[in-house]
Every structure is written in C-alpha cells, then in structure tokens.
Amino acid sequence: MQTSFDTLREIGRRHGIFTLASAAKPPNEGIEAFIESVAPGELTRASQIVGNSKPRKGRHVAATTESRAAVDALYTGVLDRSNS
Numbered sequence: 001m002q003t004s005f006d007t008l009r010e011i012g013r014r015h016g017i018f019t020l021a022s023a024a025k026p027p028n029e030g031i032e033a034f035i036e037s038v039a040p041g042e043l044t045r046a047s048q049i050v051g052n053s054k055p056r057k058g059r060h061v062a063a064t065t066e067s068r069a070a071v072d073a074l075y076t077g078v079l080d081r082s083n084s
Contacts, residue, residue: 039065
C-alpha cells in the first residue's frame with residue numbers, strides 16, 4: 001500500500017519538515033507550481049523584471065502579491081517548531 005502525499009506531509013511536519021508542494025512528483029513538487037497555483041502569471045512577470053534567479057523571482061512575487069494563507073501556515077509551523 002502506498003502512503004498518500006498528504007499523510008507523508010503530515011508526518012514530515014511533525015518532524016520539522018515543511019513543504020508547500022501539493023504532490024511528490026513533477027510538476028507539483030516545486031515552489032513554482034505552488035506560486036503558479038496562487039498567483040498565476042506572476043513568475044513570468046517576475047522573470048521579466050528580475051531575471052531567472054529563483055530566489056529573486058520568489059522575493060519579487062512575495063513582495064508584490066498578497067500574503068497567502070498556506071505560506072502563513074507554513075511559517076507558523078516552522079516558528080512553532082523552532083520555539084518548542
């Protein structure tokens with residue numbers, strides 16, 4: 001029996017491993033898939049402004065779009081884990 005990705009994500013979270021991925025396989029495993037799902041077209045726009053650097057594109061999208069609940073929840077989990 002294969003374990004679902006949601007189950008694996010929860011096990012990881014309990015051990016301090018966090019992800020925004022929606023699946024363990026391409027194309028849904030990368031941060032690009034998450035960004036495209038919540039801010040369609042923003043990565044393309046960011047590439048035109050800051051180039052192809054993933055960190056720069058991510059920073060640009062984060063700075064120019066609204067905060068997302070999934071990102072807030074991820075960072076809350078990270079902070080809770082680091083404070084315990």
